[in-house]
Amino acid sequence: MKRRDFIIKSALAGAAFSTYQLFPFGGVRKVNGVGNPLRFPPELQQGESLIFNASNVEVWPGTTTQVLSLNNSYPCPTIRVQKGQNFSVLFKNQFTEEATIHWHGLLVPELMDGQPKDAVLPGNSYTYTFPIFQKAGTYFYHSHAHHLTAKHVYKGYAGFFIVEDDNELQYGLPTSNYDIPLLIQDRHSAYQPQFTYAPTMMDRMTGYLGDVPLVNGTPEAYFEVQKTLYRFRLLNGSNARIYKIAFSDNSPFWVISTDGGLKDEPSQMNNLYLAPGERVDILFDFFPYTIGNSLTLQSQTFTVVGNQGLQMDLLRFDVVGNLSSGGIVPQNLSAINYHNINDIQRTRNFVLSQSGMGSGMHRINGLTYDMNRIDEQIPFSELEEWKFVNTTNNFHPMHVHGVMFQVYSRNGNTNLQPNDKGWKDTVLVNPNETVSVLVKCNDYSGIYLLHCHNLEHEDDGMMLNIKFDSPTNIEEENTQPETFELYPNYPNPFNPSTNIKYSLDKPSSSVKLSIFNNNGELVENIFEGTQSSGVFSVEWNAANYSSGNYFCSLLVDGLLKSIKLSYIK
Ligand code: C2O
Ligand code: CU
Ligand code: CU
Numbered sequence: 001m002k003r004r005d006f007i008i009k010s011a012l013a014g015a016a017f018s019t020y021q022l023f024p025f026g027g028v029r030k031v032n033g034v035g036n037p038l039r040f041p042p043e044l045q046q047g048e049s050l051i052f053n054a055s056n057v058e059v060w061p062g063t064t065t066q067v068l069s070l071n072n073s074y075p076c077p078t079i080r081v082q083k084g085q086n087f088s089v090l091f092k093n094q095f096t097e098e099a100t101i102h103w104h105g106l107l108v109p110e111l112m113d114g115q116p117k118d119a120v121l122p123g124n125s126y127t128y129t130f131p132i133f134q135k136a137g138t139y140f141y142h143s144h145a146h147h148l149t150a151k152h153v154y155k156g157y158a159g160f161f162i163v164e165d166d167n168e169l170q171y172g173l174p175t176s177n178y179d180i181p182l183l184i185q186d187r188h189s190a191y192q193p194q195f196t197y198a199p200t201m202m203d204r205m206t207g208y209l210g211d212v213p214l215v216n217g218t219p220e221a222y223f224e225v226q227k228t229l230y231r232f233r234l235l236n237g238s239n240a241r242i243y244k245i246a247f248s249d250n251s252p253f254w255v256i257s258t259d260g261g262l263k264d265e266p267s268q269m270n271n272l273y274l275a276p277g278e279r280v281d282i283l284f285d286f287f288p289y290t291i292g293n294s295l296t297l298q299s300q301t302f303t304v305v306g307n308q309g310l311q312m313d314l315l316r317f318d319v320v321g322n323l324s325s326g327g328i329v330p331q332n333l334s335a336i337n338y339h340n341i342n343d344i345q346r347t348r349n350f351v352l353s354q355s356g357m358g359s360g361m362h363r364i365n366g367l368t369y370d371m372n373r374i375d376e377q378i379p380f381s382e383l384e385e386w387k388f389v390n391t392t393n394n395f396h397p398m399h400v401h402g403v404m405f406q407v408y409s410r411n412g413n414t415n416l417q418p419n420d421k422g423w424k425d426t427v428l429v430n431p432n433e434t435v436s437v438l439v440k441c442n443d444y445s446g447i448y449l450l451h452c453h454n455l456e457h458e459d460d461g462m463m464l465n466i467k468f469d470s471p472t473n474i475e476e477e478n479t480q481p482e483t484f485e486l487y488p489n490y491p492n493p494f495n496p497s498t499n500i501k502y503s504l505d506k507p508s509s510s511v512k513l514s515i516f517n518n519n520g521e522l523v524e525n526i527f528e529g530t531q532s533s534g535v536f537s538v539e540w541n542a543a544n545y546s547s548g549n550y551f552c553s554l555l556v557d558g559l560l561k562s563i564k565l566s567y568i569k
Pocket of ligand 2: 102103104105399400401
């Protein structure tokens with residue numbers, strides 16, 4: 001109670017006065033009763049399949065919209081999983097075009113990543129299965145078929161993938177009815193009530209920008225709230241539109257989570273830019289508002305480049321009651337290990353360019369996507385700086401599969417906004433801006449994608465294949481280990497056995513090699529004893545264990561190294 005009072009006060013400290021001064025000018029209005037109640041897609045049930053097909057749904061009351069979607073639901077069903085689970089779902093393509101499910105932001109094996117090269121053909125099915133080992137957060141899934149991503153997503157094929165874990169529970173954040181996912185999209189009023197995907201040449205250049213916002217597929221959406229603290233999970237699932245998110249009275253909100261889960265601390269902001277593919281979770285307290293009033297989540301106007309920057313009302317909040325969510329704004333959230341720039345081993349440049357008006361006008365390093373070409377080989381476990389150099393007058397939200405990165409600087413400036421800090425998989429690169437991010441591939445090896453998440457740009461070929469290497473031949477590696485090395489296993493993921501290699505360079509060391517499960521419990525001791533210097537290789541067979549993540553730890557004279565092993569049956 002005391003703590004809560006304190007937190008509310010501090011939440012309002014900076015802007016409380018301006019909030020109230022703005023009251024009479026229309027930032028906060030009387031409830032007017034128009035609009036449609038905010039919708040929520042169903043949650044995917046355990047064992048349920050995901051079926052891709054066309055269907056008719058009601059988006060605008062009294063009319064039907066033909067959508068391309070999963071399980072006849074627009075937005076697609078929300079998937080909710082617990083960290084440590086093995087997620088598995090049967091995908092059935094019952095439509096006439098190839099499709100995939102890409103799990104945006106989730107670290108999954110290459111063949112589970114739903115890339116264009118791994119399309120599921122009409123009439124076929126595919127089981128996507130992978131362990132969930134990353135931290136709780138708001139993730140995203142959508143189609144990623146070759147040249148069809150933009151159309152599929154525009155027509156409805158996108159949904160939430162929410163990961164929960166025990167760590168998050170300790171912070172006392174608002175939950176259940178007070179934890180609200182908001183998928184923000186825009187559609188063209190000219191084609192209403194259809195989601196007609198008909199980009200002109202100009203649209204292919206700027207992106208297909210609609211003028212009508214939908215939140216969770218709801219036009220003119222409103223949501224009834226209590227005078228209490230809420231968590232909103234904002235996901236920009238638009239093809240190309242960037243939103244400048246703010247409340248209509250410019251009240252501050254707390255940013256608690258970025259693409260890759262909780263930040264290290266809540267940060268107050270009055271507005272933020274949310275680009276396609278990005279997520280941000282915010283806390284907002286309706287306590288200061290009066291029952292019967294309403295305020296609106298908006299996209300505020302900003303410098304208009306290629307039709308971006310339109311002011312839009314996204315979602316109206318009607319304050320209707322006094323219930324309490326019991327949630328708090330914690331002082332601190334989970335610690336983040338920020339990469340150290342002194343550890344950077346190399347810099348890669350990705351030059352974003354645009355030329356002409358034909359297909360292939362959007363390029364990265366002069367290239368357009370070729371699914372059979374590997375564009376970058378990236379060594380495992382080495383810190384790299386990637387520079388996105390935007391030479392165009394357009395926005396490019398750059399997204400990377402298979403890894404979470406950290407934003408380091410914008411045009412050399414390391415003083416970043418709070419929503420740039422934390423784990424990210426998509427970063428907005430503004431016109432003519434250079435954005436530096438720090439990347440270390442630590443999870444799966446294999447082929448992944450780097451692309452612009454403006455989906456018109458992506459389908460036009462603004463995408464590269466990147467390959468995260470896993471050393472299979474350690475003799476070629478650095479021959480001067482400190483005293484011992486433990487190498488990434490191969491294969492990774494594996495079934496049912498994998499190879500673990502390590503090297504020792506002291507004449508005699510006491511060695512213990514063990515396997516732990518995701519909860520840190522000992523599964524098996526593989527070796528214990530004294531070994532002389534040399535390179536050792538051990539096979540570990542997991543056939544008797546369940547699918548999921550394991551950790552192999554090597555203890556040499558009291559020093560520990562460990563690597564992650566992902567076993568997928
Ligand atoms: Cu959300 Cu490769 O994309
Ligand atoms: Cu992705
Ligand atoms: Cu782009």
